[in-house]
Amino acid sequence: MENRAEVKRGAWTKEEDTLLRICIDKFGEGKWHKVPIRAGLNRCRKSCRLRWMNYLRPNIKRGYFTKDEVDLIQRLHKLLGNRWSLIAGRLPGRTANDVKNFWNTYINGKKMPQLGAGESFKVKTMTKTKVVRPRPRTFSEGLGSSNVRSIKNTTCNVHSTRSKFSQITRSGLSESLKLTGNPSDENPKSNNASSSALSSEDPNNMNQSSSSDEKVDECVQWWSNLLDITENAKGTSILFSDQDPVTMELMPMTLEIEDSRSDDAIEDGMLSLSSDDIWELIGQ
DNA sequence: AACAATTACAACCGCCACCAG
């Protein structure tokens, strides 16, 4: 544990940056408690990690946010709330701190965003929206409605206008996620992999994989698909069919749906949603 | 030019989850 009175605080000098960079180059990321000693820095582990993650790490993009980035931040924030690390994970080169600062400065504060050269984007006024936040939930307790029981053993098939037909199946995924709601949260070390996986995502290829190496991709696909829903909700329906009992624990959106539906909405284990339902859920 | 106010963002703090012993 660091002694606050003894470690240096405040702005980093170039010399400190150099020492930290050399240390990471030599030993790699991680083992942050050893970094101050290895690097010869009189800084706490957290400070070293933060400096590296937010400033020194290669490929960090600095400067103006582009229109596309702003748009993506807004949409992801609508979905995820203040889950800055998750949002930043979908913005290559941007750090969670950058995104958070940007949001607090420009969007939350209703100010104009910084734009790339030639951009004419004007950020629209944000209104309070219903955020679909992933939270670990179980069907067996707490909710207690008949609907919960009726769709307890389900998987989720998502039909969207763009992806034609996408099936989200997460067999094996629950193991890696330990049955909690947020893929990236539960596996933070996969964030980089998630970002890279997104670059090659194929919205038409959402089928499950049994390989453990591809679990991260499935996590990404889950979020991608959810985002897809928000973009293409017109004419979208979500259907539940009998399968995989753990799947629903990873589907907070369906839980939201479930909570608000009447018994009539479910027929033969299937729940259909109109586009209005979807828009309501995502706060449009 | 001097000072005040505002902006931008780096850095810190406290908390939480996970894991090993």
Next chain:
DNA sequence: GCTGGTGGCGGTTGTAATTGT
């Protein structure tokens, strides 16, 4: 099951730079 160490996150603060008066 408990505890301490660690990594990671979101909220908040500090402060240098910029802008306004």
